Amino acid sequence: MSLKGSDFISAVGMDRKEIESILALSEKMDSSFTKKEVLSEMEGKFMASLFYEPSTRTQQSFGSAMKRLGGEVIGFSDPKTSSHSKGETLHDTIKALEAQVDLFVIRHPSEGAAKLAAEVTNVPVINAGDGSNQHPSQAMLDLYTIKKEKKKIDGLTVLMIGDLKYGRTVHSLSYALSKFDDVKLQYYSPPQLKMPGFMLNDLRNDCKVEELSSLDVSKADVVYATRIQKERIEDPEEYKRAVYRIDNEVMEKMKKDAMLMHPLPRVDEIAVEADLDSRAKYFEQERNGVPVRMAIISSILK
Amino acid sequence: MKAKDKDMLKVKKIENGIVIDHVPQGSAVKLLTVLGIDEDFKGTVSVLINVPSASTGLKDVIKIEGRSLTKSDLEKVALVAPYATINVIRDYTVIEKYKVKLPEVLEGVIHCPNPNCISNKEGNPKLHIKERNPLKLQCNFCEKVYAEKEFKF
Numbered sequence: 267m268s269l270k271g272s273d274f275i276s277a278v279g280m281d282r283k284e285i286e287s288i289l290a291l292s293e294k295m296d297s298s299f300t301k302k303e304v305l306s307e308m309e310g311k312f313m314a315s316l317f318y319e320p321s322t323r324t325q326q327s328f329g330s331a332m333k334r335l336g337g338e339v340i341g342f343s344d345p346k347t348s349s350h351s352k353g354e355t356l357h358d359t360i361k362a363l364e365a366q367v368d369l370f371v372i373r374h375p376s377e378g379a380a381k382l383a384a385e386v387t388n389v390p391v392i393n394a395g396d397g398s399n400q401h402p403s404q405a406m407l408d409l410y411t412i413k414k415e416k417k418k419i420d421g422l423t424v425l426m427i428g429d430l431k432y433g434r435t436v437h438s439l440s441y442a443l444s445k446f447d448d449v450k451l452q453y454y455s456p457p458q459l460k461m462p463g464f465m466l467n468d469l470r471n472d473c474k475v476e477e478l479s480s481l482d483v484s485k486a487d488v489v490y491a492t493r494i495q496k497e498r499i500e501d502p503e504e505y506k507r508a509v510y511r512i513d514n515e516v517m518e519k520m521k522k523d524a525m526l527m528h529p530l531p532r533v534d535e536i537a538v539e540a541d542l543d544s545r546a547k548y549f550e551q552e553r554n555g556v557p558v559r560m561a562i563i564s565s566i567l568k
Numbered sequence: 569m570k571a572k573d574k575d576m577l578k579v580k581k582i583e584n585g586i587v588i589d590h591v592p593q594g595s596a597v598k599l600l601t602v603l604g605i606d607e608d609f610k611g612t613v614s615v616l617i618n619v620p621s622a623s624t625g626l627k628d629v630i631k632i633e634g635r636s637l638t639k640s641d642l643e644k645v646a647l648v649a650p651y652a653t654i655n656v657i658r659d660y661t662v663i664e665k666y667k668v669k670l671p672e673v674l675e676g677v678i679h680c681p682n683p684n685c686i687s688n689k690e691g692n693p694k695l696h697i698k699e700r701n702p703l704k705l706q707c708n709f710c711e712k713v714y715a716e717k718e719f720k721f
Binding site: 355356357375377379399464 | 680684711
């Protein structure tokens with residue numbers, strides 16, 4: 267199925283073929299990215315990068331991706347410098363810019379923002395994170411990183427840890443993984459931050475799902491850690507109980523060929539000592555953001 | 569008084585308006601709230617609670633004088649009382665009778681219960697049916713799924 271001219275809003279409705287076509291194109295983009303090439307396929311095309319929420323890697327990697335494809339980037343990374351600060355709605359911002367651009371990339375603190383944008387314009391919209399809902403381009407780069415390391419996605423057991431309730435990367439990755447065969451999803455989180463029930467119900471239709479009662483990393487092929495934001499848990503004592511830390515002692519219990527991933531930024535979830543372990547793949551994962559986003563942009567616009 | 573009259577409901581017929589029949593027992597008051605019928609409404613409103621019903625045991629019935637139902641009202645009725653029957657009354661006569669039907673997509677009918685959903689900040693709320701029994705709605709924007717007790721009219 268072609269993504270040409272489509273919006274890229276959520277991993278929920280994606281199918282395996284679409285995902286595989288992005289992963290295949292990512293591989294081609296990766297070799298070009300490794301050579302630091304600047305392609306010309308997006309020459310004359312403009313991308314509006316609208317970041318209503320702070321972001322370092324997603325914003326930069328979308329910008330780099332478009333520029334590596336030969337395209338131009340306009341937009342803002344701080345809503346205080348846009349008309350949003352004067353009370354302009356997302357709808358009106360989209361309408362104001364749609365004639366100027368070929369693609370929108372939107373990060374917004376409200377769930378559903380990218381979908382709303384997609385409904386008001388015919389210009390394709392990429393969701394670069396909408397509140398606690400979805401972050402589908404992150405899921406693609408996560409899958410690409412997994413595929414690159416493990417040479418397959420089918421049959422893997424993936425353990426996700428941390429803030430599973432508000433963690434949009436976990437939501438998108440879970441749905442994307444569920445499109446593959448014999449995948450097992452394991453979840454471990456503090457009780458206040460469990461995966462939303464409706465998502466678990468959806469995922470159970472497509473794959474095996476297991477909620478762990480303790481941090482058992484021993485069965486997973488991929489351990490995917492996420493940050494627990496302090497503001498999500500009001501009681502400081504509960505927060506202390508909820509935080510976890512993956513250090514060498516925890517990594518000792520991981521499979522010898524497992525991967526440790528994290529969408530970054532990390533705070534204390536992964537000890538710096540773990541960086542030296544060859545199973546730590548989060549910086550590789552971060553690096554893959556550019557070629558995968560090149561592939562997504564190219565699939566939509568070429 | 570004839571024996572038959574003793575069993576009759578002691579509610580006057582309405583001249584012009586609507587009768588909402590087959591409302592689930594205990595849902596009549598909620599239905600009035602959802603329809604925005606409050607102390608400012610000028611017409612006569614009769615609310616019958618725990619009325620014996622051949623099909624469901626007990627039911628509620630609402631009679632509203634001087635009120636018609638819009639498409640959006642009908643969709644709200646269908647959310648609260650999925651098996652309700654609407655009787656449209658003109659000059660004391662039923663001129664139209666039909667069952668409510670819940671459409672697949674509800675646009676502008678109820679708010680998304682998620683306060684952080686973009687549809688609560690701008691635009692028009694849109695939810696679609698995820699499951700019919702028990703009823704669950706999914707927001708078109710934030711993708712969250714809600715059970716009936718969470719619906720926000």
